[in-house]
Each structure stands twice: as structure tokens, then as C-alpha cells.
Amino acid sequence: xxxxxxxxxxxxxxxxxxxxISACDxxxxxSDTLSGSGGTSPVTIGTGTAGRSNGGxxxxxxxxxxxxxxxxxxxxxxxxxxxxxxxxxxxxxSAGAPSTGPCSDTPPNNGDxxxxxxxxxxxxxxxLGDSCQQSCGKCGSGAGGAPSTGSGGTSSTxxxxxxxxxxxxxxxxxGKDGWATRYWDCCKPAxxxxxxxxxxxxxxxxxxxxxxxxxxxxxxxxACNGGTAFMCGNFGPWAVSDTLAYGFAAVNQGSDYCGxxxxxxxxxxxxxxxxxxxxxxxxGKTMIVQAIxxxxxxGTQFDLLIPGGGVGDFxxxxxxxxxxxxxxxxxxxxxxxxxxxxxxxxxxxxxAAAKCQSVFGSKADLLAGCNFFVDWFGAxxxxxxxxxxxxxxxxxxxxxxxxx
Numbered sequence: 001x002x003x004x005x006x007x008x009x010x011x012x013x014x015x016x017x018x019x020x021i022s023a024c025d026x027x028x029x030x031s032d033t034l035s036g037s038g039g040t041s042p043v044t045i046g047t048g049t050a051g052r053s054n055g056g057x058x059x060x061x062x063x064x065x066x067x068x069x070x071x072x073x074x075x076x077x078x079x080x081x082x083x084x085x086x087x088x089x090x091x092x093x094s095a096g097a098p099s100t101g102p103c104s105d106t107p108p109n110n111g112d113x114x115x116x117x118x119x120x121x122x123x124x125x126x127x128l129g130d131s132c133q134q135s136c137g138k139c140g141s142g143a144g145g146a147p148s149t150g151s152g153g154t155s156s157t158x159x160x161x162x163x164x165x166x167x168x169x170x171x172x173x174x175g176k177d178g179w180a181t182r183y184w185d186c187c188k189p190a191x192x193x194x195x196x197x198x199x200x201x202x203x204x205x206x207x208x209x210x211x212x213x214x215x216x217x218x219x220x221x222x223a224c225n226g227g228t229a230f231m232c233g234n235f236g237p238w239a240v241s242d243t244l245a246y247g248f249a250a251v252n253q254g255s256d257y258c259g260x261x262x263x264x265x266x267x268x269x270x271x272x273x274x275x276x277x278x279x280x281x282x283x284g285k286t287m288i289v290q291a292i293x294x295x296x297x298x299g300t301q302f303d304l305l306i307p308g309g310g311v312g313d314f315x316x317x318x319x320x321x322x323x324x325x326x327x328x329x330x331x332x333x334x335x336x337x338x339x340x341x342x343x344x345x346x347x348x349x350x351x352a353a354a355k356c357q358s359v360f361g362s363k364a365d366l367l368a369g370c371n372f373f374v375d376w377f378g379a380x381x382x383x384x385x386x387x388x389x390x391x392x393x394x395x396x397x398x399x400x401x402x403x404x
Contacts, residue, residue, distance in 0.1 A: 103139030106131045112393050168244055169286060172265045175386035178300040179271035180264065182309030182332065182373065183250070184236075186316035188222035188229040191258035191292040191402060201259060204292050204400050207232035209320050211365070223316035230320050234399070235292075236307050236369015239376045243285050246396050250293035250303040257291045259402040261392035264289060264302060264385045271382040277345040278380030285376075290396045302387070306377075307369040308333040308356060325359055333359075333370070334379055349379045 105114050108122065114132035122128050123136035133139050188206045190196050197203050203218045206229035214220050214229060221227025237247030251257055268283025270276035289302060297303055310332035311317050318324050327333040337351030356370035373379060397403050 103134050104130065105134040107394065108132060112395065168241075169263055169288070169390070172263060172386045172388050175265065175388040176300060178264070178302060178385050178387045180383050180385060181301060181303045182306040183303050183312055184231070184305060184307045184309045184317065184332070185224065185311040185314045186231050186320045187224035187314050188220070188227070189231065189293040192218060192229065194218050197258045197402065198256070198404055201403060202401050204402050205232065206230060223319060224314040230316055231305075233307075233363060233365035235305050236365065237287070237304065237372045237377070238368065239372065240395075245285070245287045245372070245376055246393060247287055247289045248292050248305045248400065249289040250295055250297060251291040252294060252297045252299045252301065253291065257294055259290065259392070259404040261288055261290045261390050261396065262302065262387050263390045264387050267384045267386065269384040270380065271384045273381040276381045278349070278378045279383040281378030282380055282383050288390060288393060288396065290392055290400055290402065292400060292402065306373045307360065307366040308373070310335070321359070321363070323359065327355065334373070345379070349374055352379060
């Protein structure tokens with residue numbers, strides 16, 4: 001790839017058509033990428049579908065349900081604080097003996113389910129506390145011992161702090177090869193239109209220019225098409241633990257994609273750059289993302305919603321944020337920093353961190369999502385991954401409101 005395309009990034013083409021799909025940024029894709037294909041049967045991890053992706057670090061636009069083109073936007077549960085950018089790791093202390101009190105099955109405090117607590121071996125970890133007593137077989141009539149005192153994971157200090165703790169999903173055994181890019185164009189997402197989501201499902205909500213939720217106003221036109229609906233600021237990714245994170249993405253996984261979730265298991269390699277330090281730092285880490293947008297991206301590409309990731313072909317961010325300091329159109333803050341620092345990794349990463357602060361210092365949700373890219377995500381250049389469709393964690397669908 002030449003310097004312009006290093007670090008990501010294909011731009012998306014706006015697609016005008018029927019409410020079934022929406023378009024997002026597309027662009028040149030490496031010759032070794034594969035064509036899109038449908039996902040395999042979901043693995044038990046959550047319930048939902050993946051959203052929209054864009055060809056590069058930049059955003060993508062979508063087709064509105066009414067047939068009019070709408071930019072990618074995203075719904076949120078309001079402008080409330082974004083999930084924290086890093087979560088604590090669960091403690092390995094042993095769980096206590098059966099309790100003599102009432103038997104409960106309260107879900108874990110990491111937003112997941114008791115079913116997964118059993119599946120992922122969380123029942124023996126002290127951070128789970130009194131959650132999932134019934135599922136974990138901790139209910140009994142005998143005198144029970146107290147839970148272990150091992151310390152549980154703590155939430156990071158991000159605006160709305162996402163719950164810390166939580167165990168790693170099972171390793172992907174027979175996944176497909178894929179890769180990740182990044183974008184944030186401030187547009188309404190494709191899955192924010194009633195006609196684009198499965199029957200009976202509630203679309204993703206969008207936000208106003210002031211980042212206030214538009215609630216059930218799903219017909220509001222995208223800001224990328226002259227309307228008033230923007231991506232909500234708290235749709236950036238967040239860390240659940242040192243090795244697990246949640247987020248949202250744009251994908252090319254057929255027409256029935258809205259709300260599907262995918263487990264992304266990073267390989268430690270880059271899709272297009274040899275010896276990329278950022279991609280190497282991701283080895284052993286996993287993300288689970290929900291698709292809320294689509295467009296002209298590769299069939300094995302996941303364009304992650306990351307503030308400061310580049311606007312691509314559709315830019316509502318200058319309007320919403322009141323700035324033109326957006327970094328590279330395709331590649332965002334990090335690619336601009338790479339170019340100004342001779343592609344030196346350490347200097348470029350520090351530059352991107354400073355850019356997050358200077359642009360988003362007064363926008364806590366966006367700052368948390370931007371810092372995630374530099375911190376937990378390690379500022380990679382199109383990291384390679386293995387992926388498979390999974391059920392969506394409650395923490396993700398609770399934020400997006402999109403349940404399949």
C-alpha cells in the first residue's frame with residue numbers, strides 16, 4: 001500500500017436504494033482480501049447483529065429505510081457517559097461455598113449473562129460475588145462458607161465507566177480470516193432506520209447535534225444527508241478487561257446484518273503492514289462487536305466505530321463538533337500522526353493520544369472512545385483477526401437497544 005492507504009482504509013460509496021441495506025465508505029482493498037460471505041451459526045456469547053462498516057478508518061453512509069440515503073449514525077441510550085476505556089481484570093480468587101440465604105440468579109455486574117458465567121468458568125472467580133448463585137450451583141441448605149476475598153476487576157475512570165471484570169470467551173476454533181479498520185463520520189447508522197432492522201426489532205437511536213438522544217424518532221434524516229440525526233457519542237468501544245472489549249462496527253455480511261454480533265480474535269499480525277507493533281500488541285485480545293452499519297467494505301472487513309478514526313466520504317463531524325481538525329480523511333488522527341512522525345510507532349501513538357485530548361477534551365464520551373484506540377487497542381495498522389458470529393452480550397444490546 002502507498003502512504004495514503006497505510007494504516008487503513010477504503011472510502012465508502014453512498015448507496016441509494018431500498019430500506020434493506022445501507023451504504024458506507026468503501027475504497028481500495030488489498031488484493032489478498034476475500035469476498036464477503038454470510039456468518040456461520042452463532043456461538044453462545046450474546047444476541048444481536050453487527051452494524052455498519054466503512055472501508056477505511058473513515059465513516060460510511062447508509063441507505064435510509066425510506067429509500068433516501070442516510071449517513072451512518074448510531075443509536076445510543078442517550079448522550080450519557082461513554083463506557084470507560086479500560087476495565088479491570090477479574091480476580092482469580094475461588095468462589096465461596098453454597099449460601100444459606102435465598103437463592104438468586106442475578107446477572108454478573110459486567111453486563112453479561114449467567115449462562116456465560118457458567119460457560120466461561122466465571123463461577124469460580126470472586127469478582128462474580130453473589131451473582132448467578134443458582135446457575136453456578138451455589139445454592140444449598142448447609143451452612144455455606146463466605147466467598148473468597150480475592151479482589152474483583154474495577155471499572156476504569158471513563159465517563160460512564162463500563163463494568164470491569166468478565167471472563168474471556170472461548171477461543172475461536174474454526175473461524176474465518178478477517179481484518180479491522182476504523183472510522184467515525186458522525187452520520188446516522190443504517191440500522192437506525194426501521195426498514196433496515198429485522199421485523200419487530202427496535203432500530204438504533206440517533207442523537208442531535210448536541211448529542212442528545214432522538215429516542216424513537218427513527219425517521220429523522222441523517223446529518224450526512226442534510227438532516228438532524230447524528231451518531232451518538234457513546235457508541236465508541238470500551239474495555240471489559242485487559243483482554244476483552246466491546247464495540248460496534250460496519251460490516252459487509254449480506255442484507256440481514258443489523259444487530260448481529262461477531263467475536264474478533266486478533267492474531268498479532270497486520271492485514272497489510274509487516275512487523276506492525278500495534279497489531280502485535282493485540283495478540284491474545286478479543287473484541288465482540290455489533291453490526292449497526294454496512295456499505296462498500298470487504299466481506300471479511302470490520303470497520304470499527306472509533307472516534308477520531310477518520311470520516312471517509314461522509315463528514316457530519318465538522319458540523320457536530322464545530323472543528324475541521326479531524327486528521328486524515330481516511331485514517332483519522334493516527335494516520336495524520338504517522339505521516340508527521342515518519343511512521344515512527346511510539347511517536348505516532350503519543351501524537352494520537354495528544355490529538356484525542358485536544359479535540360475531545362470537553363467531550364467525555366468521545367475522548368474515552370478515542371483513548372481506547374491508543375490504550376487498549378494499541379494503535380494498530382489494520383489488524384488481522386479470526387472471526388465468527390456469536391450471540392450479543394447484554395451490555396452491547398443494552399446500549400444499542402437493537403435485539404434480534
